[in-house]
Amino acid sequence: MNKDLIENIGDNHISTNIETPLLPNAFDKSDDEKIENIKHHFAKIMEELGLDLTDDSLSGTPYRFAKMYVKELFYGLNPKNKPKLSIFENKYKYKKMLVEQNITIDSSCEHHFLPITGHAHIAYIPKDKVIGLSKINRLVDYYAHRPQVQERLSLQILKDLQAVLNTKDVIVMISAKHLCVSSRGIKDKDSFTTTIEYDGEFNNELQRNEFFGIVNNSST
Numbered sequence: 001m002n003k004d005l006i007e008n009i010g011d012n013h014i015s016t017n018i019e020t021p022l023l024p025n026a027f028d029k030s031d032d033e034k035i036e037n038i039k040h041h042f043a044k045i046m047e048e049l050g051l052d053l054t055d056d057s058l059s060g061t062p063y064r065f066a067k068m069y070v071k072e073l074f075y076g077l078n079p080k081n082k083p084k085l086s087i088f089e090n091k092y093k094y095k096k097m098l099v100e101q102n103i104t105i106d107s108s109c110e111h112h113f114l115p116i117t118g119h120a121h122i123a124y125i126p127k128d129k130v131i132g133l134s135k136i137n138r139l140v141d142y143y144a145h146r147p148q149v150q151e152r153l154s155l156q157i158l159k160d161l162q163a164v165l166n167t168k169d170v171i172v173m174i175s176a177k178h179l180c181v182s183s184r185g186i187k188d189k190d191s192f193t194t195t196i197e198y199d200g201e202f203n204n205e206l207q208r209n210e211f212f213g214i215v216n217n218s219s220t
């Protein structure tokens with residue numbers, strides 16, 4: 001464990017903040033400016049590793065890397081990219097659980113910047129509002145495309161859905177493999193991580209078990 005982590009725990013710097021830690025000026029620069037700066041820094045990293053950037057296969061890598069970070073892997077850092085969530089009136093008075101399952105998780109671990117891949121399963125019990133199904137997948141994709149820890153990813157999704165759906169009755173389960181565990185360090189190829197966050201009706205074990213039953217038994 002690194003020294004900063006031990007010191008943070010020792011100093012009781014534990015808060016309930018689920019926001020991704022961002023600098024106040026995080027979005028002062030345009031995407032193009034960020035790409036230009038990251039390209040420059042990544043070229044330096046490659047050179048430090050001893051790579052010859054005049055090679056025709058390597059010369060475009062700093063730009064490719066920078067564009068991938070800003071526009072693809074970490075597009076979810078910038079609130080301007082947050083998906084618009086279509087919310088509809090629950091005219092049909094559907095009051096039972098709705099489950100959106102096998103949602104692809106493509107994320108990156110904030111400690112090593114290596115992939116986290118797996119699936120999310122999400123359910124809610126509607127009150128007066130329902131959400132367009134694809135918007136659940138889009139919200140997951142947005143929060144996943146940040147440097148993340150799985151616990152915070154689960155909570156960010158949960159809190160947003162609770163807010164837009166005006167209900168506490170939401171459950172978010174994520175099972176994912178962390179390449180920082182499987183491909184470096186301990187190199188455990190088989191283990192994966194499951195997080196479960198919920199509130200409202202899902203505090204009831206019967207309700208949770210109904211959700212787990214659907215997630216474990218259904219396919220399309």
Ligand SMILES: Nc1nc2c(ncn2[C@@H]2O[C@H](COP(=O)(O)OP(=O)(O)OP(=O)(O)O)[C@@H](O)[C@H]2O)c(=O)[nH]1
Binds near residue numbers: 184
């Ligand atoms: N809680 C949590 N930890 C994570 C997540 N992703 C990666 N980690 C862990 O973050 C920890 C970082 O610990 P350090 O000791 O600073 O890093 P390290 O020396 O690279 O640790 P090893 O992976 O054990 O080699 C590691 O134990 C990772 O497995 C996550 O989503 N949640």
Ligand SMILES: [Zn+2]
Binds near residue numbers: 109178181
């Ligand atoms: Zn990691």
